[in-house]
Structures are given as structure tokens and as C-alpha cells.
Amino acid sequence: MSNPQEDDLVPESIEGYVVGEKKTIEEYTNLDAEDESLAKWKASLGLTADGNAYPVKAGDKRKVVIVQMSLTFPDEPELKPIVIDLEDSQGNTLNKEIKFSIKEKSVYQLNIQFRVQHEIITGLKYLHSVKKAGIRVDKLEEPLGSYAPNTTDKPYYERSFPEVEAPSGMLARGSYSATTKFVDDDKTTHLSFPWSFQITK
Secondary structure (H helix, E strand, O other): OOOOOOOOOOOOOOOOOOOOOOOOHHHHHHOOOOOHHHHHHHHHOOOOOOOOEOOOOOOOOOOEEEEEEEEEOOOOOOOOOEEEEOEOOOOOEOOOOOEEEEEOOOEEEEEEEEEEOOOOEEEEEEEEEEEEOOEEEEEEEEEEEEEOOOEOOOOOEEEEOOOEEOOOOOOOOEEEEEEEEEEOOOOOEEEEEEEEEEEEO
């Protein structure tokens, strides 16, 4: 899923930051084995000698797979979460129209499930741009972190973003269009897709 109109979805760059040299899983695992602080860092990424890699479908070259996104409403547990599946039962990325509605002033939280495969991903970021009547009204860049490939013990990662209150009032209600992008510190886009939503009374 991709959207050509994503010029404003470029991650911010940090002056002086240089992306480190990429290494294979084996190279990272064997790197300075006697260095205690490095061992802790590798363990935090899930790089352990006994880790069982999550099975990857033959021919699947994706490195980051977004499994699901959802909106939950912590202050209103009676409201059903809005669940957006982005992977089908065969493990393929879905290409579908995404539309939903949110009541004005609702407090919601965005949650993401994703999987990493083949290699370590560093500096993964979530970006989105929201427009109303063609004018950008919101832009978000949320760092997700660095991850080793998933294992059978941990088949996916989960991240939840800070709670947000939906806007309210006559001018806030109506239709919005948005684009989401997942990108890493190599500026590789792992998934990009459009979606839309309504703010209702």
C-alpha cells in the first residue's frame, strides 16, 4: 500500500547523526562477547544465542511487517476498540480502504503490533499526516525504537502511543484524510498507506 502524496512525511533529521554500519544477526551476536554493557544491549534487542527465529514465509523479503493497528478508548471501556488488520491469515499485507469514525472529545490511544524479520531494524519511526479539506491539520512523528527479528516466543512487538483527545466543535467535525508511513533510520519505507476518518457529534 503506498500513496504518492506523502511529501510532508519525511522524518526529521538530527544534525551530526550518522547511521551506523549494518551488521548481520550473527555478526551482532558475536560482537565483543566479553563486553558486559554491549551484552545487555544485545539482550534488550532479543539477540540471544538460544533465540528461535519466527518462521518467515518463503520469498517474503519484508523486514518490518505491520500486523495490526487499533484505537482504544481508555476512558470509555464500553466503546469497542477500532481494530485495523493489516495482515491476512496467509501473512500478506492487506491492501484495503481504511475508514472509521470517532466521536468529538473522545480520548483514544493508538496501538501498533508489528513483526521484524531477516535483520535488525534500527531507528524505526511511525509518521502520519492528517488533512481536512486539503489543508494539513496534524503531523506526528513517533520513534518506535530498534528491534531484532521476532522469535517464536515473541511473535510480534507492541507499542502504544500517548492518549489523544479528538477535537470538538462545528469546525472540527467532518471528514479527514491521512497518510501513515513506517520508516527506519536508513530512510527505508517499510509500509505507507492512506486512510480516512470522520469526527462526529
